[in-house]
Each structure stands twice: as structure tokens, then as C-alpha cells.
Amino acid sequence: xxxxxxxxxxxxxxQSPSLFLCKTAANKSFTQKDARVDGRQRGQVDVRSVxxxxxxxxxxxxxxxxxAGNTKLICCVYGPREMERKDETDMKSGRLMTDMRFxxxxxxxxxxxxxxxxxxxxxLMLLESLRPGVxxxxxxxxxxxxxxxxxxxxxxxxxxxxxxxSMALADxxxxxxxxxxxxxxxxxxxxxxxxxxxxxxxxxxxxxxxxDNFGSLTVAFLPSLxxxxxxxxxxxxxxxxxxxxxxxxxxxxxxxxxxxxxALTKAVRxxxxxxxx
Amino acid sequence: xxTVQVSEAEKxxxxxxxxxxxxxxxxxxxxxxxxxxETDVVSNTDGSAKVSLGHTDVLVGVKAEIGKPRPxxxxxxxxxxxxxxxxxxxxxxxxxxxxxLGVELSNTLYKVFNNRSSIDLKSLCISPGEHCWVLYVxxxxxxxxxxxxxxxxxxxxxxLFNTKIPKVHLSENEEGGKEIELSDDPYDCMRLNVExxxxxxxxxxxGYRHVVDATLQEKACSVASLIISxxxxxxxxxxxxxxxxxxxxESIFETTETGKRVGKALHAPLMExxxxxENLGKKRPKVGFLG
Numbered sequence: 001x002x003x004x005x006x007x008x009x010x011x012x013x014x015q016s017p018s019l020f021l022c023k024t025a026a027n028k029s030f031t032q033k034d035a036r037v038d039g040r041q042r043g044q045v046d047v048r049s050v051x052x053x054x055x056x057x058x059x060x061x062x063x064x065x066x067x068a069g070n071t072k073l074i075c076c077v078y079g080p081r082e083m084e085r086k087d088e089t090d091m092k093s094g095r096l097m098t099d100m101r102f103x104x105x106x107x108x109x110x111x112x113x114x115x116x117x118x119x120x121x122x123x124l125m126l127l128e129s130l131r132p133g134v135x136x137x138x139x140x141x142x143x144x145x146x147x148x149x150x151x152x153x154x155x156x157x158x159x160x161x162x163x164x165x166s167m168a169l170a171d172x173x174x175x176x177x178x179x180x181x182x183x184x185x186x187x188x189x190x191x192x193x194x195x196x197x198x199x200x201x202x203x204x205x206x207x208x209x210x211x212d213n214f215g216s217l218t219v220a221f222l223p224s225l226x227x228x229x230x231x232x233x234x235x236x237x238x239x240x241x242x243x244x245x246x247x248x249x250x251x252x253x254x255x256x257x258x259x260x261x262x263a264l265t266k267a268v269r270x271x272x273x274x275x276x277x
Numbered sequence: 278x279x280t281v282q283v284s285e286a287e288k289x290x291x292x293x294x295x296x297x298x299x300x301x302x303x304x305x306x307x308x309x310x311x312x313x314x315e316t317d318v319v320s321n322t323d324g325s326a327k328v329s330l331g332h333t334d335v336l337v338g339v340k341a342e343i344g345k346p347r348p349x350x351x352x353x354x355x356x357x358x359x360x361x362x363x364x365x366x367x368x369x370x371x372x373x374x375x376x377x378l379g380v381e382l383s384n385t386l387y388k389v390f391n392n393r394s395s396i397d398l399k400s401l402c403i404s405p406g407e408h409c410w411v412l413y414v415x416x417x418x419x420x421x422x423x424x425x426x427x428x429x430x431x432x433x434x435x436x437l438f439n440t441k442i443p444k445v446h447l448s449e450n451e452e453g454g455k456e457i458e459l460s461d462d463p464y465d466c467m468r469l470n471v472e473x474x475x476x477x478x479x480x481x482x483x484g485y486r487h488v489v490d491a492t493l494q495e496k497a498c499s500v501a502s503l504i505i506s507x508x509x510x511x512x513x514x515x516x517x518x519x520x521x522x523x524x525x526x527e528s529i530f531e532t533t534e535t536g537k538r539v540g541k542a543l544h545a546p547l548m549e550x551x552x553x554x555e556n557l558g559k560k561r562p563k564v565g566f567l568g
Contacts, residue, residue, distance in 0.1 A: 117380055117383065117384055118384075120380050120384070121380070121381070121384040124381060128518065128519060128520065128521065131521040131522075132521065132522055132523035133523075214392070214393075215392070215514075217516075222523060225523070226525065226526065227523035227524065227525060227526075228518070228523060228524050228525070228526055228529055229518075229523040229524075230518055231503070231516055231517065231518040231524075231529065232388075232516070232517050232518070233513070233515060233516040233517075234388040234389075234391050234392070234514065234515050235391065235392050235514065236392040236393075236394065236508070236512045236513070236514045237512065237513055237514075238511070238512060238513070239511065239513055239533055239534060239537050242513055242516065242533060243530050243533065246526060246529065246530070247526070250526060
């Protein structure tokens with residue numbers, strides 16, 4: 001077998017240099033200072049300001065783009081499309097299919113295009129969060145596809161994906177009971193960090209996180225109906241801390257609501273034909 | 278998940294019963310079905326357990342292998358979970374049908390164990406940065422009758438309790454490299470402390486109340502369930518809402534409280550039972566798969 005003698009190949013197992021960087025960065029104390037790295041406060045409902053736009057992608061029925069700090073996501077909605085008849089249950093209501101992917105350059109380390117189990121899990125959570133909000137009984141025998149692509153991951157990706165997806169669904173004209181908004185929180189012993197960045201989400205694992213109440217929580221919420229459509233937490237928390245965290249996330253969702261509504265009305269106005277006066 | 282067709286009249290019957298704290302098989306809303314646990318059923322593993330909860334059968338095998346620790350945490354070993362939905366369980370799992378459910382279950386297990394106190398990962402370290410114990414926890418679903426998460430988590434706790442990891446020592450060989458030596462005595466092994474391993478409680482919302490350990494019929498009447506994983510101290514390590522419906526925040530708070538209470542109460546009798554079984558030693562009657 002011909003051997004390539006012209007190139008000097010590196011070792012088979014290669015690691016990103018950022019892994020070695022993190023060891024020194026972890027020594028920097030994540031102590032209980034009042035200000036977070038980007039100037040927001042701990043222990044207060046201080047979500048990052050959001051930039052949203054609808055209707056960017058001409059081929060899709062509906063689309064939306066969201067930017068919160070450095071987290072950037074784009075979502076497209078296709079449908080309602082005809083579905084091959086699989087079983088009886090689909091005759092009465094439509095089906096929602098979600099797919100969430102990370103671009104390989106979105107995280108600190110290069111990811112792959114093949115969908116990993118993390119992405120499958122996030123897609124499933126996205127589906128469960130969106131399903132209660134969409135009037136699927138109005139679209140029998142059809143399927144609605146929602147595709148979310150994360151362009152840059154700087155924390156609370158699932159929460160913003162839920163918000164982005166529900167905006168794209170509204171932009172596509174799919175009938176919904178209410179917008180679904182997402183908010184996430186990182187609990188750190190006594191205080192919480194709402195809408196954490198990537199470093200805040202992951203850096204705490206390296207710090208001496210023994211003791212109680214270190215964890216993260218993501219909530220998907222329908223504001224006008226006051227219903228929680230998605231809830232996910234990990235780490236370890238006491239029950240009252242968890243309850244407090246859910247309430248805080250609900251507050252965060254209420255803060256986002258007017259911004260999202262405004263963006264949607266602007267998009268609708270832009271799409272509507274100019275009135276003849 | 279295996280589904281069952283339930284007629285509207287049956288749904289109403291189940292809903293009315295649950296409202297009055299009486300389920301179809303006579304249990305209360307917070308009662309589990311009859312559970313049978315047996316450890317050390319598979320001799321090729323380092324630890325194994327089989328749990329039957331009603332008609333749900335789960336078999337867990339734990340194998341310990343020596344591997345390289347993760348780059349970010351060189352002083353710790355780790356656990357790998359894999360859930361296989363066997364085609365024996367229901368015909369829906371034939372071929373690749375069970376993969377989706379298996380992935381969902383494995384991902385939830387990773388979240389449940391994703392904290393510092395469930396398992397002492399530092400005790401799995403052999404040589405920092407070079408060698409560590411990796412525990413491969415493989416779950417096999419033999420029969421599916423609802424409430425998979427609970428059965429799986431109890432089986433994992435029992436299997437980890439039963440796990441015997443051989444003791445190793447590091448020695449230097451002639452060239453100065455490190456060599457790992459296994460001790461000659463097959464009974465010289467390290468056991469894991471499973472006090473803090475959480476147990477999962479699944480609560481299905483049926484009507485206005487929530488039920489623990491729902492059967493397939495009850496699951497067909499509910500739109501949403503909450504999965505809560507609780508340690509023996511009452512700390513919650515993972516909460517997840519599954520299903521296509523939405524829940525009221527107040528209902529979630531109530532459900533979390535119930536889940537915490539039920540989960541906490543599950544640990545003490547379980548540990549007692551496991552200790553008793555262990556103490557029986559060779560005199561233990563083996564039931565295996567035919568009992």
C-alpha cells in the first residue's frame with residue numbers, strides 16, 4: 001500500500017489547545033462577587049437584551065433569528081406539509097417535528113455534523129416545549145417541521161431556541177394558543193445567575209462545587225395562559241431552591257414577552273401589502 | 278413507548294377514580310406496584326441487578342474497565358450509560374424502533390448522575406491523567422409495562438451496590454513505565470458507596486391529580502408527566518417534564534413536593550433490602566429469570 005512520505009502527520013489523538021488553557025482559567029475565583037463578567041447582577045432577574053428578527057429566509061414558510069449576548073440562533077419552519085399516512089392517530093391531528101443542530105464552529109471545541117445524543121436530547125426537549133402551544137388539531141394529516149441551527153453557543157441555548165422557534169412558527173402563520181418563551185437559570189449555592197453565558201454554565205463544574213445547590217434549570221412558558229410547557233433541570237438542588245428557580249424563570253419570560261410581541265408585529269407589518277391611501 | 282388504546286369511557290372511569298384516590302388496581306395515588314429486586318444475576322459482569330415492577334422488567338449490568346480519564350477532570354473516573362430496548366419488550370421496538378426511546382432514557386440518566394455527590398468519582402481514579410476506572414452501565418429492557426424510569430433507576434442503584442471493582446496497584450517496570458497489577462485474590466475488591474445515588478420518581482398528571490407508578494392505561498389518560506430524581510437526603514438532581522401537554526406552575530410545585538416525599542421514602546427500605554440480600558451470602562436462594 002503506498003505510504004504518503006511527503007506529509008508529516010500529527011499524532012492520531014489531537015486535543016484542542018483550549019483544554020490546557022482552561023486549567024489556569026479555572027483557578028480564577030468564581031467567588032460571590034456581585035457583578036457578573038458582562039456587568040449583570042447576580043440574584044436579580046437580569047436577562048440579556050435580545051435582538052430578534054422574523055422573515056429572513058425567503059424559502060421557508062416562516063423564520064426567525066435571535067441574538068442574546070453572543071448566543072445566535074436561527075430557526076426555520078416548513079409546513080404544514082402532507083404526511084405519509086402512518087397510523088390512525090395522525091388522522092386527527094398534525095405532527096410537529098423538531099430538529100436542533102449546532103454548527104461545528106458554534107462551540108469552543110469543534111463539533112461534528114453528525115447529530116450527537118446531546119442534540120437529539122435538545123430536539124426532544126424543544127418538541128415537548130412547543131407542542132402544547134401549537135393548535136395541531138387544526139392541521140390533521142400534516143406535519144410541521146421546525147429546524148433550529150445554533151450559530152454561536154454562548155449559554156442558555158435551549159431557552160433561546162424555544163423562543164426563536166415559536167416566533168418562527170408565528171411568522172409562518174401556524175395557529176398557536178400562545179407564544180412559548182424560554183428562560184434558563186444557573187443556581188450557585190445562595191444566588192442564581194439568570195440567562196447564563198457559556199462560561200457561567202460550564203465553569204462552575206470545575207470550581208469546588210461541593211455542597212448543595214449547584215445546578216441549572218430551563219423553563220419554557222406560555223405567558224398568557226400561565227402554563228409551563230417545558231421544564232428541565234440538572235445538578236443538585238433542594239426543592240425550595242428549585243421552586244424559587246422556576247418562579248424566577250417565569251419572571252424572566254414575562255420580561256421577554258413585550259420585546260417578542262413587538263418584533264412580531266413589526267414583521268407582520270413589513271409583510272403586509274402597503275395600504276392604498 | 279409501548280402504547281395502549283383506551284376508550285373514552287375507560288378514560289373517564291380512570292379519571293374519576295384517581296380524583297377519589299382510588300386507582301383501577303386498588304392502589305392509592307402514591308403507591309408503587311409490587312417490586313422484586315435481585316442482584317448478582319449475571320456472572321460475567323462486575324455487578325448486575327434485575328428489577329420487576331409489575332410487568333416491567335429491567336436488567337442492568339455494570340462492567341468496570343480501565344480507561345483514560347476525561348481531559349478536563351484528570352482525577353476522576355466516569356460512568357457511561359447505555360439503554361437498550363429489546364425487541365422482546367414490544368413489537369414496536371423491533372429493528373431500530375427502540376433506539377429513540379433508548380437514547381431518551383440514556384440522556385436522562387446522564388443528567389441524573391451529572392452532579393458531584395451521586396457517585397464518588399475520585400475513588401475511581403487509578404493514576405491521575407493516565408488511568409481510571411470507567412463504569413459501563415448497560416440497561417436492558419425486557420418487558421415494558423409503564424414506568425420505565427423508576428424501574429431503571431432502582432436497578433442501577435442495586436447494580437452499583439452489587440459492583441465489585443478489583444483492586445489494582447501501580448508498579449514501576451524495568452524501563453520506568455507504570456504497570457498496573459491486579460491482585461491475585463478474586464475477592465479482593467472495592468465496593469462503591471451508593472448512599473447518594475438518586476432514584477427517579479415519575480409522576481403522571483391524570484385529571485387534576487398526579488399518580489406515581491402509572492400503568493400504560495393511566496399513561497394513556499395523561500397529557501404530561503414529571504420525572505424527578507431524588508436522593509435519600511431529599512435533594513433533587515434532575516427534573517424533566519415529558520409528554521405533549523403543559524402544566525400549571527402551581528401543579529408543578531405540588532408534584533415536586535409529592536415526588537420528593539415519595540422518592541425519599543424509597544431509599545431507606547431499598548438500602549435495607551440490599552444489605553439483607555448481601556448478608557445472606559451463599560445461602561441466598563437464587564431466583565433468576567424464571568421466578
